[in-house]
Amino acid sequence: MKSTVRRLEQLMYKTDLVPLDGRKKAWIYHHGILPTISWDFMMTDFNETTINTMERCVNKYLKKWLNITKSADPSILYRGAFGLSITSIRNACLTARTNTEITLCTSKDPIVRLTAKRRREKDHNASSHNTPKRLKRAVNDLVFQSQFCQSTRTPGDRRGIGARGTANRVRINKRSIIKRVKEMSDEEKIAKILSLASQSQWTNWDEVIHTDWKWNEMLYGLSSRMLSFWLNSVQNTLPDPVNLRRWGKQKTAQCPLCKWKNCTLQHILCSCKVALEQGRISWRHDSLLTIIVKHLKESKVKHDRDAHSCNSDSNLIQFVKKGVKPKRRKKPHTCFWGQANDWKILMDTRQKQYHIPPEIASSNLRPDICIHSTKAKKVCFIELTSPAEENITSWRIKKTEKYLGLLEEARGNGFKAYCRTIEVGARGFVSKPSLNVFSLFGFNEREKVNITKNLSKTAIRCSHFIWINRESSSWSHPNRLID
Numbered sequence: 001m002k003s004t005v006r007r008l009e010q011l012m013y014k015t016d017l018v019p020l021d022g023r024k025k026a027w028i029y030h031h032g033i034l035p036t037i038s039w040d041f042m043m044t045d046f047n048e049t050t051i052n053t054m055e056r057c058v059n060k061y062l063k064k065w066l067n068i069t070k071s072a073d074p075s076i077l078y079r080g081a082f083g084l085s086i087t088s089i090r091n092a093c094l095t096a097r098t099n100t101e102i103t104l105c106t107s108k109d110p111i112v113r114l115t116a117k118r119r120r121e122k123d124h125n126a127s128s129h130n131t132p133k134r135l136k137r138a139v140n141d142l143v144f145q146s147q148f149c150q151s152t153r154t155p156g157d158r159r160g161i162g163a164r165g166t167a168n169r170v171r172i173n174k175r176s177i178i179k180r181v182k183e184m185s186d187e188e189k190i191a192k193i194l195s196l197a198s199q200s201q202w203t204n205w206d207e208v209i210h211t212d213w214k215w216n217e218m219l220y221g222l223s224s225r226m227l228s229f230w231l232n233s234v235q236n237t238l239p240d241p242v243n244l245r246r247w248g249k250q251k252t253a254q255c256p257l258c259k260w261k262n263c264t265l266q267h268i269l270c271s272c273k274v275a276l277e278q279g280r281i282s283w284r285h286d287s288l289l290t291i292i293v294k295h296l297k298e299s300k301v302k303h304d305r306d307a308h309s310c311n312s313d314s315n316l317i318q319f320v321k322k323g324v325k326p327k328r329r330k331k332p333h334t335c336f337w338g339q340a341n342d343w344k345i346l347m348d349t350r351q352k353q354y355h356i357p358p359e360i361a362s363s364n365l366r367p368d369i370c371i372h373s374t375k376a377k378k379v380c381f382i383e384l385t386s387p388a389e390e391n392i393t394s395w396r397i398k399k400t401e402k403y404l405g406l407l408e409e410a411r412g413n414g415f416k417a418y419c420r421t422i423e424v425g426a427r428g429f430v431s432k433p434s435l436n437v438f439s440l441f442g443f444n445e446r447e448k449v450n451i452t453k454n455l456s457k458t459a460i461r462c463s464h465f466i467w468i469n470r471e472s473s474s475w476s477h478p479n480r481l482i483d
């Protein structure tokens with residue numbers, strides 16, 4: 001055990017000395033150093049103290065490489081939701097040990113099985129975290145799930161969520177057991193972070209889509225400064241005035257712009273009066289809006305092209321040879337755009353405003369996007385908000401209520417009217433209901449993932465720029481960021 005710890009420390013130290021970007025060093029840890037020592041994990045049952053020592057060493061270097069505040073909870077590096085999902089030493093050890101244990105228990109050799117059983121019984125009184133006990137708990141959980149949490153639908157029944165309800169039956173095999181063991185360790189981590197009030201706010205963000213960072217995007221999608229900004233912003237560990245006061249580095253927590261006395265990250269990114277007046281927040285909002293409108297226009301063009309090819313096909317008579325089954329015809333698209341060709345997409349930005357056409361409604365309200373067609377007698381209002389993640393739900397309700405009267409009026413004038421909201425948080429998290437808007441306009445799954453990533457990346461870039469300019473009183477009115 002000692003030699004493994006020493007080897008790990010040496011490898012981490014050597015990696016630290018290499019003149020590389022910190023993110024690449026983290027990559028080396030994940031893909032180079034961990035596999036090197038995982039054989040030791042399989043062979044030896046490491047005790048808690050040794051695992052803790054190794055974790056401390058790895059945490060120290062990873063935090064340094066990714067520029068995370070020292071006091072931050074390290075779980076952000078390892079968790080899948082709202083984190084980077086790098087494999088931790090603990091998880092690597094757990095996986096390896098569980099693997100060994102399963103291999104021994106299911107061995108074809110009776111002597112090996114018996115030895116494993118004896119060892120399990122001997123370890124019975126050891127700490128509650130040892131591998132056989134964990135394994136037993138994981139298997140029990142899975143047995144319980146397979147008996148009680150199964151779908152009650154018969155194969156022919158297609159009601160409810162997902163057409164293939166009976167296919168996702170809980171299976172008990174090596175893979176599912178290892179997965180469950182990992183989940184249990186994650187649950188322990190979340191239980192631990194809940195005791196840190198200011199760092200655990202993300203646990204309340206139920207409505208947002210989890211960003212799933214791949215190594216590729218981590219290394220090349222964002223700059224290292226932006227990644228570090230994002231990581232620290234999720235756990236509220238950026239050096240904003242309130243945190244600086246908490247860490248004892250300054251006495252007051254005044255906002256440098258508006259002199260508000262409790263200046264948090266949320267205040268800087270979303271609610272500072274001066275920033276609002278100068279148009280810093282609306283710059284982020286308008287950048288996001290431009291991206292959405294760009295994607296909507298693309299979807300319109302694609303729809304027109306598809307509809308055209310569909311129409312030209314349907315005019316031809318398709319003869320079918322004797323004995324050959326006829327091909328199924330493509331169903332025509334039934335998304336929002338329909339058959340009309342006079343669609344107009346209006347956008348409301350800080351620089352340029354529009355008016356709702358009087359035939360739809362006579363109102364001075366202007367939702368961020370208005371898409372309408374006089375031929376189809378259809379109109380859709382889309383409102384975009386870019387609040388702090390904590391306030392996404394309340395903003396959605398507020399914005400929906402705001403346009404109820406407008407909807408009624410448009411419907412009274414014979415239009416089929418919709419109102420939808422999109423929320424992109426200041427830290428780059430897109431709310432789940434926003435996806436319905438994209439579905440309405442006929443985006444497929446891949447396009448939806450694409451636009452979500454695009455929006456969250458732009459939100460992070462804009463927020464980062466607002467953050468680094470938090471102390472300068474002038475604002476240069478940069479161009480909108482369009483990816």
Ligand SMILES: [Zn+2]
Pocket residue numbers: 255256257258259260263267271272273274
């Ligand atoms: Zn302020």
